Amino acid sequence: MTATIARKFVLANKIIGAPKLTNFKLVEETLSPLNEGEILTKAEWLTVDPYMRILSVETMKIGDQFLGGQVARVVQSRCSEFPEGTQVVGYFGWRDFTIYKPKPGGPRNRSTIYKLPDMKGLPDSYALGCLGMPGMTAFFGLTEILKPQQGETLVVSAAAGAVGSIVGQIGKIKGCNVVGFAGSADKLKWLKDDLGFDQAFNYKSANLEDIFKTHVPKGIDCYFDNVGGEFTYHVVENMNEYGRIAQCGNISSYNYVGVPGELIMEPFNYKVFRFKNISLLGYNIGRWSNSPIYFEAMKQVRDWILEGKIKTQETVTEGFEKMPQAFIELLEGKNTGKQIIKA
Numbered sequence: 001m002t003a004t005i006a007r008k009f010v011l012a013n014k015i016i017g018a019p020k021l022t023n024f025k026l027v028e029e030t031l032s033p034l035n036e037g038e039i040l041t042k043a044e045w046l047t048v049d050p051y052m053r054i055l056s057v058e059t060m061k062i063g064d065q066f067l068g069g070q071v072a073r074v075v076q077s078r079c080s081e082f083p084e085g086t087q088v089v090g091y092f093g094w095r096d097f098t099i100y101k102p103k104p105g106g107p108r109n110r111s112t113i114y115k116l117p118d119m120k121g122l123p124d125s126y127a128l129g130c131l132g133m134p135g136m137t138a139f140f141g142l143t144e145i146l147k148p149q150q151g152e153t154l155v156v157s158a159a160a161g162a163v164g165s166i167v168g169q170i171g172k173i174k175g176c177n178v179v180g181f182a183g184s185a186d187k188l189k190w191l192k193d194d195l196g197f198d199q200a201f202n203y204k205s206a207n208l209e210d211i212f213k214t215h216v217p218k219g220i221d222c223y224f225d226n227v228g229g230e231f232t233y234h235v236v237e238n239m240n241e242y243g244r245i246a247q248c249g250n251i252s253s254y255n256y257v258g259v260p261g262e263l264i265m266e267p268f269n270y271k272v273f274r275f276k277n278i279s280l281l282g283y284n285i286g287r288w289s290n291s292p293i294y295f296e297a298m299k300q301v302r303d304w305i306l307e308g309k310i311k312t313q314e315t316v317t318e319g320f321e322k323m324p325q326a327f328i329e330l331l332e333g334k335n336t337g338k339q340i341i342k343a
Helices: 051-058 124-128 133-146 164-173 185-194 208-215 229-237 270-275 292-306 320-331
Strands: 004-011 024-031 039-047 070-077 087-090 097-100 113-115 153-156 177-182 199-202 220-225 239-247 279-282 314-318 338-342
Touching (some): 039 124, 039 320, 070 124, 124 338, 133 292, 153 164, 164 177, 164 220, 164 292, 177 185, 208 229, 229 239
Parallel strands (some): 153 177, 153 220, 177 199, 220 239, 239 279, 314 338
Antiparallel strands (some): 004 024, 039 070, 039 097, 039 338, 070 087
């Protein structure tokens, strides 16, 4: 049997500031024949997500492979649970071929492997977006942390991204007045005309204080924070008593280049927090991904899509070898909806 040559992307050198193509290196490795209990998968769809920028600084060394999920197909198998032809979702990273040994009776979740769920005719790639980590991050952040009540005002930053766009639409399902912020006229049009956001503004040109005072005069009850920084400061200034914040990301500082040992100073008004009894909870999807409710939430979002209550969009990059470019464009905000790679 001919040996399988796998390709993978590794960290070529330390990323300083915004990632560049020279930070990534495509290397090959020859894979061994399968042992009992192993499978060989071939990637069909891969994902790039903002959290990977954090990993590139905090956990990766030069030569390490970039991490991430993919939808893949089993092309060889010595594992009865995953026979040849099975489609799976696996946390295999930025690579095209993978040998993986599922632990017998072990966990089947976002951090390991699970069979592609019943998509009911929806695209397989959705398993990495609205029906994957981003969609579930949106679902649990809104329903379990913010717990919005009908009639409350929900503000969403990075609202045209994979997470924010789902947050806003679930907010509408829950009866909220939804205000979104994004970075281009096309994205604002999409948010209002297609997704049903009540209001949408360009954060690049907005005077946030004026917008909140004029367009959200009753104040903000819930804030889904994808960006952190100065934007969040202004939201907090305009929150109502007992306001809630789900802190999901701080993309505004991911590419920040500071002096070694320097503290990243985020603007924060402690007085407003105290006297308005505002609560902030940081979280990541790992809090729920090992629980059966993760897959129940996935079914709920899937059914909302099928019912027309949630709409989604993908920005598709063709070709595994273009993953670094897709990642760079994601951090530049060039995507609408989920940034996805077709292998």
